[in-house]
Amino acid sequence: MLRPEILRDPAPVYTAWRENDPFYWFEELGTWVLTRHQDCAAVLRRLDRFTSDWRRLGERVPDELVMLQTVDPPEHPPVRRLLTAAYRACDHVTLVERTSARVRRLLAGVEGRTADFVDEVATPLTVATICDLLGVDPPDPGWLRRVSPPVIDTMDAGLRPEVIPAGLAARAELDELIERWMTEHRPGGMFSYLAQKLPGAGLDRRLVLNSVRSTFHAGFESSARLLSLALLAFTDAPGTLPQFMRNPESAVEEVIRYTSQVQVLARGCLADTEVGDHRVRAGEGVTLIIGAANRDSAVFRDPEALRLGRSPNPHLGFGRGLHACLGAGVASMQARVLFSELAGYTMVRREGEPAMWDSGTLRGVRALPVTLGRGGDPACATPTDR
Template sequence: MLTRHSDCLSVLTDSARFASDWRRAGEDIPAPLLSVQTLDPPEHTAIRHLLLDGFRAQDRQALHAAMDRWAGELLAELAGRPSFDFVGELAEPLALRFITAFLGVDAPDPAWFVPMSRTVVDGMDAGLWPEKHEPAVAARARLAEYAGGWLADPPKDGLIGYVAAHAESAGVDRSVLRNSLRVVLHAGYESASRLLGNAAAALLTYPGALAAFRTAPLAAAVDELIRYDAPVQADARVCVTETELAGVTIRVGDPVTLFLGAAHHDPLRFAHPTELRLDRAPNPHLGFGRGAHACLGASLAIRLAGSVFTALARDYPDARAVAEPAHRSNLTLRGLDRFEVTLRPHTGEEELS
């Protein structure tokens, strides 16, 4: 179990000794789990390059403009309410709209998709609660089947249209592509929505944070919000070549758990790590991973957060929490279940409960 920033970084950037693909250590991995997220080079290379090329081919400026517009419109709508749930009424619907627009498809019915997505997240903690594993595998398979429908009749625009047209020439297996599109949908939604919720909780409960956001460099501020309370709190690898790390021998087959949340608060790497410093630089957080499995959509997630919180800080400087943020009972992927906020000035009638 690793908690130091330097040790976590070493493992994340060394896929030769620490595998994401547990088949390299003799594990039997269900087919729905084989994707860009779990394969290692060289198998991983073709699907990652295809997706990266697809990302680069999109009109991201148009998407960014749309994100700014959606965030502003949704905040304006919610501003008329005495209070609202930032998670269920802003972060989640905005994240789903954002990722499906990037993919080039209509958003699935939230009543079907959200419970399925949460089942997958619950399965990330199956090491502690084994009963969560099988439902998560089944949910991944259903989401992959849903993604397969996109490939059967791909849209002209968006990431799906690109990869559907180029997968064969790239030499990417169809099932791996389908599973990887499921990963993009699920990770894009969950990571983005949880990032927005965690960041909102920090900005609206840490003294002076929202006011400081207005003058801080935008990229630095978003990076610090990620470091301070990252959605991805832990990751795992398996050792495939005996090695020594920080004076400890790690043997072939040993699982290695990386506590990224702890690494982000490592005083050996970050000065005053418990403080929210929106101008912190440099800020080498590991919130989007590193190495071969670094997050494909990191820049999009950062831009989405920038759209939301720039509009919030600029147009609603009196925004504040009216209840303590309530967290979901997940350990690997940290996020809020509910966070009641208001965009109205304080009248003295409401109290933080």
């Protein structure tokens, strides 16, 4: 999964797995690997049988990793309610306006020259947007570039356990930032709400702050990967980007399905359970290949094509159920704003091959050189390689 050609395009491997053995036992990691949409969706729905909290199966989980995404009821619902309330209390109209203005500034700054879309557009955009939502000043970009990758690396810890110490150390640095933001924030953001409500909420403070740390980190890292993978997909499929404005909401959903930046989710089985025509026994792991489920031809017609008007589109890109992505709305908003603007460019050209992150769980582009230009009829835009 970490070979360069597979990182660039894992779809052929996923298709082979799904067609040859869509529900197979991976002895090395002690887990079932599921690649069909119906099986992955079934596991995500069954909170009574499949857990995100490996402590319930007797495993030791470092305190740094106990957060909203890794706990189940009864711990999960009150923390999610608090964060959801903080999210809803923000001024989302102003957030969209600020994001739109920022997109225009960032694109104007790279127009007419070759630029790294990841470093000069996607990352600064998503960092600024999540900080606007939280109501804080963005941290130093160089510091973020140093601490973020080790956190992502730990998502592949099953394949590379040696990355765990560096990942925990990076989280500790992020924790210091979160603690500082609890007192150093602006009115109107999520931190302002949390600072008022958390002291009397009766919740585990460490669990809440770990969850906020994850919200911040995913808010820029996962979102930037979505945007960069989306632009890569558009340059791989000449002529698709100008179609974006026909239905931006539908187009964003298709981009999420097609790119699937979150490639893998893991669950543990709490009690013997039938999933499709297979039995999963208590204590066994289940690895859901979301990237494969989102290309399942049993659910999606012509799944290898980027079809911006696809409907219905029951992708699993943001998960399902209780553990669905809290920030899905903001991630989708940024994609809608950015590509609505880019759809008006007459030239969106990729300058050679991208550099990919070596992550099997959170897929992403590390560097994506592009040239942007305006003038003429946007309908004639043809993103191509040089």
